[in-house]
Amino acid sequence: MKNFNLQLIISLAFIFIIQTSKAQSYSYELMPPGVIPYEEIPESSLPAEFMGTLDIIEELEGETFWFYDVPFTFGGLKTIAMGNTGYMRIDNDSSLIIIDGAFTSMEYIDNTSSMTYTIEGESGNKIIKMQYRNMKLSSGEANNFVNLQIWYYQEDGVVEIHFGARSENNASGYTGTNGPHAGMFYSADDFSVCYEKLWCTGNPNNPTLATTANYNFQAMSGLPDEGTVFRFTPLFLINALEQPADIKLPKIFPNPSNQWMRVEDISTGAILELTDSYGKHIKQYVATQESMNIDLSTYEEGLYYLSIHDKAKNVTMKVMKQ
Helix, strand or coil: CCCCCHHHHHHCCCCCEECCCCCCCEEEEEECCCCCCCCCCCCCCCCHHHCCCEEECHHHCCCEEEECCEEEECECCEEEEEECCCEEEEEECCEEEEEECCCCCEEECCCCCEEEEEEECCCCCCEEEEEEEEEEECCCCCCCCEEEEEEEECCCCCEEEEECCCCHHHCCCCCCCCCCCEEEEEEECCCCCEEEEEEEEECCCCCEEECCCCCCCCCECCCCCCCCEEEEEEHHHHHHHCCCCCCCCCEEECCCECCEEEEECCCCCCEEEEEECCCCEEEEEECCCCEEEEECCCCCCEEEEEEEECCCCEEEEEEEEC
């Protein structure tokens, strides 16, 4: 896996997507069995009473992780948790992120069933691994079982879903309604607006990607073969780090903001376009100097995109209005 310098990422303050139009923040890659061996996490299981709850990982307080161009420094209302139905949940005050490995009701089978997590590595280079071992999908047939893990790499922001052994009756027969789910999405915490979604549907060994930002979540028709890995790589980190050293990227602050936002290091004559989370045009500005203020006070809370176009670069930044 490609390594990135986290200090460089943090020094940029806000991560930019270099593009001419709105795009996904993550790319998707299916890694077939044999590329990354599935290995169980040898940690003690979460207690049985965990079923039906979220387990917040308090050991990560003070650590900063990146999701969807947004830095999440955990503590207080900013939390990361393991969900009992096969998902990782990240909360950031008024927004949340869900990373689903199966996202359907699960049950313990016997004393071999467990849910557990482990944290590996040092600060800035930690890996979170959440494991669901020998669990039963409530929507499946009798005697079914599944094994899966969700990994997050702090250094480069990569998310992976690792699929382990599963019963033959979890290989097919599910529908888009009752089957297991896999993917990730970014949403307001009250589910009033979905900012981004990257969802795997259909054939679990060759899924179709649903990318429309809404709450229509179609399931897979089973679980992938043992050893399959779904990898989500953050494009915002890659693009920011691949820019030539002599290109000076714009800066915006504060972000999020509830009123004024300042844009610096832009060129006189640059065109700035503000669009909503669906890419709809909101307003256009022409820079008369190398910095300017933008008034967000009349706009609704949520995600916006600020695109800056000049002779040297085309930069799109995500802006959060609170």
